[in-house]
Amino acid sequence: MLNRHLSNRHQMQAGIAHERSRALNRLKRALAPHPEALDTVGLCATCGGKAETFRDTLSAKEYTISRMCQKCQDGIFGDE
Numbered sequence: 001m002l003n004r005h006l007s008n009r010h011q012m013q014a015g016i017a018h019e020r021s022r023a024l025n026r027l028k029r030a031l032a033p034h035p036e037a038l039d040t041v042g043l044c045a046t047c048g049g050k051a052e053t054f055r056d057t058l059s060a061k062e063y064t065i066s067r068m069c070q071k072c073q074d075g076i077f078g079d080e
Protein backbone atom coordinates (compact mmCIF):
# COMPACT_ATOMS: atom_id res chain seq x y z
CA MET A 1 0.00 0.00 0.00
CA LEU A 2 2.79 2.36 0.93
CA ASN A 3 4.80 1.37 -2.13
CA ARG A 4 1.81 1.99 -4.34
CA HIS A 5 1.36 5.41 -2.80
CA LEU A 6 5.00 6.32 -3.46
CA SER A 7 4.79 5.07 -7.00
CA ASN A 8 1.72 7.21 -7.71
CA ARG A 9 3.45 10.21 -6.26
CA HIS A 10 6.49 9.61 -8.41
CA GLN A 11 4.32 9.35 -11.50
CA MET A 12 2.59 12.60 -10.59
CA GLN A 13 5.91 14.40 -10.20
CA ALA A 14 7.14 13.06 -13.52
CA GLY A 15 3.91 14.31 -15.08
CA ILE A 16 4.43 17.78 -13.65
CA ALA A 17 8.01 17.89 -14.94
CA HIS A 18 6.76 16.85 -18.36
CA GLU A 19 4.07 19.56 -18.35
CA ARG A 20 6.67 22.13 -17.32
CA SER A 21 9.00 21.27 -20.14
CA ARG A 22 6.09 21.42 -22.60
CA ALA A 23 5.13 24.85 -21.27
CA LEU A 24 8.74 26.00 -21.56
CA ASN A 25 8.86 24.83 -25.16
CA ARG A 26 5.66 26.71 -25.95
CA LEU A 27 7.14 29.83 -24.35
CA LYS A 28 10.36 29.47 -26.36
CA ARG A 29 8.36 29.18 -29.56
CA ALA A 30 6.20 32.16 -28.67
CA LEU A 31 9.24 34.32 -27.94
CA ALA A 32 11.52 33.23 -30.78
CA PRO A 33 11.17 35.44 -33.86
CA HIS A 34 12.33 32.44 -35.92
CA PRO A 35 10.85 29.36 -34.23
CA GLU A 36 11.83 27.15 -37.20
CA ALA A 37 15.41 27.42 -35.88
CA LEU A 38 14.37 25.51 -32.75
CA ASP A 39 14.08 22.40 -34.94
CA THR A 40 17.02 23.15 -37.21
CA VAL A 41 20.60 22.96 -35.95
CA GLY A 42 22.75 25.73 -37.43
CA LEU A 43 20.07 28.42 -37.48
CA CYS A 44 19.58 31.29 -35.06
CA ALA A 45 16.09 31.57 -33.53
CA THR A 46 16.59 35.26 -32.84
CA CYS A 47 17.79 36.70 -36.17
CA GLY A 48 17.11 33.72 -38.45
CA GLY A 49 20.72 33.79 -39.68
CA LYS A 50 23.33 31.06 -39.63
CA ALA A 51 24.62 29.89 -36.28
CA GLU A 52 27.55 27.66 -37.12
CA THR A 53 30.66 29.11 -35.53
CA PHE A 54 31.07 30.00 -31.89
CA ARG A 55 33.88 31.70 -30.04
CA ASP A 56 34.17 29.08 -27.29
CA THR A 57 32.48 26.05 -25.76
CA LEU A 58 30.40 28.27 -23.49
CA SER A 59 28.91 30.09 -26.46
CA ALA A 60 28.34 26.78 -28.24
CA LYS A 61 26.56 25.45 -25.15
CA GLU A 62 24.48 28.61 -24.90
CA TYR A 63 23.33 27.95 -28.46
CA THR A 64 21.95 24.54 -27.48
CA ILE A 65 19.83 26.28 -24.83
CA SER A 66 18.72 29.53 -26.44
CA ARG A 67 19.41 28.81 -30.15
CA MET A 68 21.14 32.17 -30.47
CA CYS A 69 24.03 32.72 -32.91
CA GLN A 70 27.29 34.27 -31.73
CA LYS A 71 26.29 37.71 -32.96
CA CYS A 72 22.96 37.68 -31.08
CA GLN A 73 24.65 36.31 -27.94
CA ASP A 74 27.15 39.18 -28.11
CA GLY A 75 24.27 41.63 -28.48
CA ILE A 76 22.53 40.32 -25.37
CA PHE A 77 25.36 39.23 -23.10
CA GLY A 78 27.93 41.76 -24.30
CA ASP A 79 31.04 41.20 -26.38
CA GLU A 80 33.90 40.26 -24.08
Ligand SMILES: [Zn+2]
Nearest residue numbers: 044047069072
Ligand atom coordinates in the same frame (compact mmCIF):
# COMPACT_ATOMS: atom_id res chain seq x y z
ZN1 LIG B 1 21.31 35.55 -34.46
